[in-house]
Amino acid sequence: MAPCCGPRMVMTGGEISDKVPGFLFWVETPAGKVPHISTSLTYNDHFGACMARWGINRMGYIVPPGCYAIGMPSPDSPVIVTANYKMSYDLIRSVLSGSNVWLLVLETFGVNVWCAAGKGTFGTDELVKRINKTALNKVVNHRQLLLPILGAPGVSAHEVTKRTGFSVRYSAIRAHDLPEFLNNGMVTTPAMRKISFTTYERLLLVPVEIILAMKSSVLISAVVFLTTLLANGYYAAILMVLAYLGAVLTGVVVVPILLPWIPCRSFSLKGTLAGIAWSTLFYFCAHGSTWSMTTTAAAFLALPAICAFHALNFTGCTTFTSRSGVKKEMRLGIPIMGSAIIVSVILLTIGRFL
Amino acid sequence: MTGLRYLKNVATLKLNQAACIGCGRCIEVCPHQVFALDGRKARIDDCDACMECGACARNCPVNVISVDAGMGCASGMINEWFQEHNIRVMKSNSCC
Numbered sequence: 001m002a003p004c005c006g007p008r009m010v011m012t013g014g015e016i017s018d019k020v021p022g023f024l025f026w027v028e029t030p031a032g033k034v035p036h037i038s039t040s041l042t043y044n045d046h047f048g049a050c051m052a053r054w055g056i057n058r059m060g061y062i063v064p065p066g067c068y069a070i071g072m073p074s075p076d077s078p079v080i081v082t083a084n085y086k087m088s089y090d091l092i093r094s095v096l097s098g099s100n101v102w103l104l105v106l107e108t109f110g111v112n113v114w115c116a117a118g119k120g121t122f123g124t125d126e127l128v129k130r131i132n133k134t135a136l137n138k139v140v141n142h143r144q145l146l147l148p149i150l151g152a153p154g155v156s157a158h159e160v161t162k163r164t165g166f167s168v169r170y171s172a173i174r175a176h177d178l179p180e181f182l183n184n185g186m187v188t189t190p191a192m193r194k195i196s197f198t199t200y201e202r203l204l205l206v207p208v209e210i211i212l213a214m215k216s217s218v219l220i221s222a223v224v225f226l227t228t229l230l231a232n233g234y235y236a237a238i239l240m241v242l243a244y245l246g247a248v249l250t251g252v253v254v255v256p257i258l259l260p261w262i263p264c265r266s267f268s269l270k271g272t273l274a275g276i277a278w279s280t281l282f283y284f285c286a287h288g289s290t291w292s293m294t295t296t297a298a299a300f301l302a303l304p305a306i307c308a309f310h311a312l313n314f315t316g317c318t319t320f321t322s323r324s325g326v327k328k329e330m331r332l333g334i335p336i337m338g339s340a341i342i343v344s345v346i347l348l349t350i351g352r353f354l
Numbered sequence: 355m356t357g358l359r360y361l362k363n364v365a366t367l368k369l370n371q372a373a374c375i376g377c378g379r380c381i382e383v384c385p386h387q388v389f390a391l392d393g394r395k396a397r398i399d400d401c402d403a404c405m406e407c408g409a410c411a412r413n414c415p416v417n418v419i420s421v422d423a424g425m426g427c428a429s430g431m432i433n434e435w436f437q438e439h440n441i442r443v444m445k446s447n448s449c450c
Contacts, residue, residue: 118407118424152383152409153423170382188382195385197358265361313428318358320386322406323424323431325361330428 011110013064013084020064021045021086022093027069031135036069039097045090052087053204055211061086062110067134068093071100075141078182080171081127082148083108083116091175099182102139106130117154124156124163131164146171146186149193197319202256205317213252213310221245231352243282247303250278251310256317267321268333271311275304294351298344305340308333365404366422371395373418380410380419 018026022038022045052058065084070093079102082092089105096103106126108116116122127145131137147155149170157168171181172192181188221241228237255262255274262270279300282288288296312329315321367388369380376394381387389410390399408423 117409149383149385149409152413153407154412156412157379158413158415173385190387193382193385194387260358265359309428315428316430320358320403320405321360322365322404324366324406324422325364326428326431328361328364330431334428 011060011062013062013105013107013110016064016066016068020068021090027073029067029139031067031138034067034069034102034139037093037103039070039093041090041094045086049087049090054207058208059110063089063105065105065107065130067136067139068103068105070096070103071098073100073102075139077101077140078146078186079104079136079140079144080146080178081106081151083111083113083122083151085110085112085116088112088175092178095175095178099179101182102136104130104134104136104145113148114150117151120154122151123154124159127155127160128163131160131166137165143167144169146181148175149173149188150195195319197259199257202259206253206256209252209256209314209317210249213248217245217248239286243279243286243299243303244306246278246282247275247306248310250274251307252314254278255307255311256314259318266329266333267315267326268308268312268329268337271308272304274311275307276300278307279303292351292354294347294354298347298351301340301347302344305337305344309337359402360405362402365401365406366420367398367401367404367406367410368420369396369398370418371397373416375416377415379413379415383409383413385409 016035018035020035020037022041024036024038026033027036048057048061052061063084063086077100080092080096081104082088084105084107089103092103106116106122107130108121108126111119111121113122131145137143143166145160145166146169147157150173152170155168157170161167169186170188171186172178172188173195174192177189177192181192221244224244225237225241228240251271251274255267255271258274259270262273264270264273282303283291283296283299288299291299312326312333315326315329369389374395376391376396378391378396380389380396381391385407386400386403386405388398388400388404389396391397404421406421406423408421411417411419411421411423
């Protein structure tokens, strides 16, 4: 499926042992012993999450798949299904403080529910396999599973029922709504079904976006620096790199944060507008009035194009953009962005020899 | 979702209403409230809000919903394009 999302499937969660995060003691069930886990997170859990937000050990942030006990669950207690990304696991157990539930963790290779559902690893086959492997039908008397709504793109509820006898209830989008859902007789309120993309939620995505963008932009900066250094000298090379990195950061940081307030629905247009703003700001800060005509034109062409590309790339992180929309934007936008870059390189070259 | 809407008239979501059994699964799984129940049949109420996640199509027990679902980030789609054209590129190991 998606060639982009997530790691190549090499990292697995391993086997459940007394080393699982939050392990307190073993609980005996007819299907064998199950780890009882704590609902309070330690300093290390918070620190690990913070690191993962910055892309550090994000691909190895994983827990073993299988069945876990939260509180003192009985055979009649609900079964909540989640992914084996440690941040998902930690979030679920921390919000379920005071509840008695079974937690069925699927092997999603350390990827969160939403992305894993898109890839199909948080999917029907894995869920069926995990139900059988944990002998869930012996652990509980009932035949109902509670799944996060954002897992639905990967799971076919009716097929799970056909293959295992367990019915699937999609509970809520956010883990934070689970206690209310459980305490109110398992009713999903309209608010629990509504996806959001608040400023805070967008802000959380920024660090990893910076890290991901850094890989290509460090390389491009080096090329830009060296070429300008040879052609125009040290001062011009520094300015070029600053202008370029500013455009990248505008696309990766400013556009996501200001998303609802930048006019237009199209991300490449939002990026272009933000890029023009950056070009203007840079023009005034770097004494643009002393620039040649060709340099000015090149800056106002290339910087918005770079910013637009990074803004368009942010569609992969949002909770409301569609694949067809991104395809449409790319068909129109990528050739324009490419042309803008080529024209500005030509302009800079011409300017060098004028 | 208030304030954030994507492009109009692009979503590929289709529902064959005549064959719908009105189970309401699509309404249960859609995070954007695209569907509504019209008596005993589902109907597409807000197609432009669809983000093509494919949850409705996968969970429809009578298979009457179709949508071109999949990942929707530009670099992923460029990689996909490279793969389709058998062009080998340095594969990034991390995305979403």
